[in-house]
Amino acid sequence: MNISRYGEEGIRIVFGEEIDFDIHEKVRRYYFFLKSLQLKEITDIIPSFRSCLVIFDRKRTSFDTLTASLREKEFFISHVNIPEPKTCDVPVEYGGESGFDIAFVASHTGLSEDEIVEIHTSIIYTVFAVGFMPGFPYLGILDQRLYVPRLETPRVKVPKGSVGLAQLQTGIYPFDSPAGWRIIGRTSKKLFDYNKEPYSIFQIGDKVRFKSV
Amino acid sequence: MIEIVHPGIMSLVINGGRHGHREVGVPSSPALDSYALNTVNRLTGNEDHAPAIEVFGEKFSLRFSADVCCAITGARVRARLENRPLCSWMSFEARSGELLTVDEVMEGFRYYVGFSGTPVLEKVIESYSTNLECRFGGYRGRALQKGDRIDFENIRMVDVRRIQEEFIPGMNQPHTLRVLKGPEIDYFTADSLDGFMGDKTRMVFTVSTKANRTGIRLEGNPLIFRKGADESIISEGLLPGTIQVPADGLPIIQLHERTIGGYARPAVIAKVDHDLLAHLKPGDSVTFKMIGLEEAESLYDRKMEIAALIKNGHRRQQCGNL
Numbered sequence: 462m463n464i465s466r467y468g469e470e471g472i473r474i475v476f477g478e479e480i481d482f483d484i485h486e487k488v489r490r491y492y493f494f495l496k497s498l499q500l501k502e503i504t505d506i507i508p509s510f511r512s513c514l515v516i517f518d519r520k521r522t523s524f525d526t527l528t529a530s531l532r533e534k535e536f537f538i539s540h541v542n543i544p545e546p547k548t549c550d551v552p553v554e555y556g557g558e559s560g561f562d563i564a565f566v567a568s569h570t571g572l573s574e575d576e577i578v579e580i581h582t583s584i585i586y587t588v589f590a591v592g593f594m595p596g597f598p599y600l601g602i603l604d605q606r607l608y609v610p611r612l613e614t615p616r617v618k619v620p621k622g623s624v625g626l627a628q629l630q631t632g633i634y635p636f637d638s639p640a641g642w643r644i645i646g647r648t649s650k651k652l653f654d655y656n657k658e659p660y661s662i663f664q665i666g667d668k669v670r671f672k673s674v
Numbered sequence: 675m676i677e678i679v680h681p682g683i684m685s686l687v688i689n690g691g692r693h694g695h696r697e698v699g700v701p702s703s704p705a706l707d708s709y710a711l712n713t714v715n716r717l718t719g720n721e722d723h724a725p726a727i728e729v730f731g732e733k734f735s736l737r738f739s740a741d742v743c744c745a746i747t748g749a750r751v752r753a754r755l756e757n758r759p760l761c762s763w764m765s766f767e768a769r770s771g772e773l774l775t776v777d778e779v780m781e782g783f784r785y786y787v788g789f790s791g792t793p794v795l796e797k798v799i800e801s802y803s804t805n806l807e808c809r810f811g812g813y814r815g816r817a818l819q820k821g822d823r824i825d826f827e828n829i830r831m832v833d834v835r836r837i838q839e840e841f842i843p844g845m846n847q848p849h850t851l852r853v854l855k856g857p858e859i860d861y862f863t864a865d866s867l868d869g870f871m872g873d874k875t876r877m878v879f880t881v882s883t884k885a886n887r888t889g890i891r892l893e894g895n896p897l898i899f900r901k902g903a904d905e906s907i908i909s910e911g912l913l914p915g916t917i918q919v920p921a922d923g924l925p926i927i928q929l930h931e932r933t934i935g936g937y938a939r940p941a942v943i944a945k946v947d948h949d950l951l952a953h954l955k956p957g958d959s960v961t962f963k964m965i966g967l968e969e970a971e972s973l974y975d976r977k978m979e980i981a982a983l984i985k986n987g988h989r990r991q992q993c994g995n996l
Contacts, residue, residue: 465857466967467856467857467913467942468854468913468915468916468942468945469854469944469945469967469970469971469974470913470945471911471913473857473910473911479908480908492697504693504694505693505694505695505696505697506696506697507696507697507910507911507912507933507934508697508911509908509909509910509911509934510908510909510910511908511910512910512911513911514910514911514912514913516696516913519971590909590934591697591698591699592696592697592698592699592911592933592934593699593909593932593933593934593935594699594701594807594808594932594933595698595699595700595701595805595808596698596699597699599909599934635808636807636808636809637807638807653698653808655798655799655808655810655811656798659698660695660698660700660799661698661699663698664697664698665697
């Protein structure tokens with residue numbers, strides 16, 4: 462675990478250098494540990510693949526005070542209640558107008574469209590992070606055979622529900638959004654409801670199973 | 675009540691932001707110039723982070739259908755209430771039926787229009803701010819349009835006054851933005867970092883036309899990645915004001931709408947200069963200057979101390995709901 466400062470109000474707590482399940486588990490555990498402390502001086506926590514970003518309120522504490530206090534409480538990490546991951550089925554209409562990049566993915570990988578769907582639906586994915594936009598799940602780890610690069614120039618807009626691939630990740634756009642990932646399908650599932658807590662259907666650690674419809 | 679007669683190029687309802695939910699990707703979407711927001715609220719007797727209208731572009735115009743105190747802060751504008759001239763950083767009393775029009779933006783980019791009352795709008799995820807991309811918060815989740823009406827409750831009259839010149843920040847270009855080291859500063863060659871934010875001759879960047887409320891793209895001499903450095907990172911939590919550099923080497927200043935990013939981050943804009951980001955307009959010249967953390971902290975603390983000297987508008991009489 463490596464703690465460093467980022468800007469005036471950020472603490473980067475880094476647990477490793479790659480996308481990996483052990484590192485993810487450490488991030489997740491630390492995130493729930495931080496939440497369990499319910500510290501007023503922490504305004505936001507952003508857990509992701511290999512780090513937790515803690516955003517703190519400089520009116521209430523300082524970097525040194527807060528990091529020292531977190532180190533003191535670390536013994537408590539192994540006693541924190543970690544919620545059981547939820548598993549969520551996501552129905553997807555693959556290819557066609559909904560998955561307008563599937564032909565590119567086929568030509569880039571040498572797979573048929575059916576094989577792409579079969580491989581994509583055969584893994585239970587883990588939510589490594591939620592963000593960039595509200596409710597977007599970064600899912601992994603994708604089967605190597607589906608590895609595709611990001612678009613060099615992102616699209617200005619893809620429709621809500623679009624399911625995309627980039628490198629060894631897959632994800633779902635909860636809203637119409639600019640996007641650099643390759644779109645292979647679309648879901649009608651609502652991923653984010655701003656009228657109802659906890660707003661996002663996913664949190665870090667949850668599992669996702671895609672179903673072809 | 676107010677009715678939008680002309681929305682300018684774009685106007686939207688914002689407040690101090692939406693906090694505490696970045697763990698599921700909810701960005702803070704606050705007013706880009708928080709000093710201007712706080713001050714417009716002081717002038718109109720509201721809490722510092724209360725909602726107001728953020729506008730850019732000329733011709734913004736609205737009609738009052740109640741007597742209310744109003745103020746404009748942020749960019750320096752030439753405006754009028756009917757035919758009486760007004761300017762930014764002062765409050766004024768508006769009577770029902772009168773028309774407020776902004777004729778010219780003289781310095782800066784975004785301006786803030788505030789009212790001595792509480793808009794009748796629903797908070798979404800604890801905030802009045804508009805998330806334009808996801809279409810929630812603010813006024814029906816969107817930018818304001820001609821004909822939109824916003825009701826106010828708890829309207830009271832406050833003493834009109836003007837903010838002294840010494841409390842009004844400069845917003846003219848060229849802008850010098852002070853920055854701190856970012857997490858991936860080592861991804862770039864020492865020479866290119868020196869040219870970007872060093873002590874001697876600093877590169878001048880130009881604000882691209884591709885600047886919006888999410889990020890400000892800059893044009894100029896690209897930063898050079900060190901040999902062997904990755905051109906992207908494993909996506910990770912982002913702070914507002916972070917400078918991200920994609921493979922083309924041209925910096926993007928990330929504002930408040932993204933919680934996670936995947937590009938290398940050579941620098942972060944010091945908080946003391948975040949408000950200035952609201953006033954970078956396409957074509958403006960920008961340079962960066964690296965400072966240390968302690969200096970950044972004391973500059974920001976000093977700025978907050980000065981802001982605290984601006985007093986709240988006084989209540990004079992209660993007018994009730996209109």
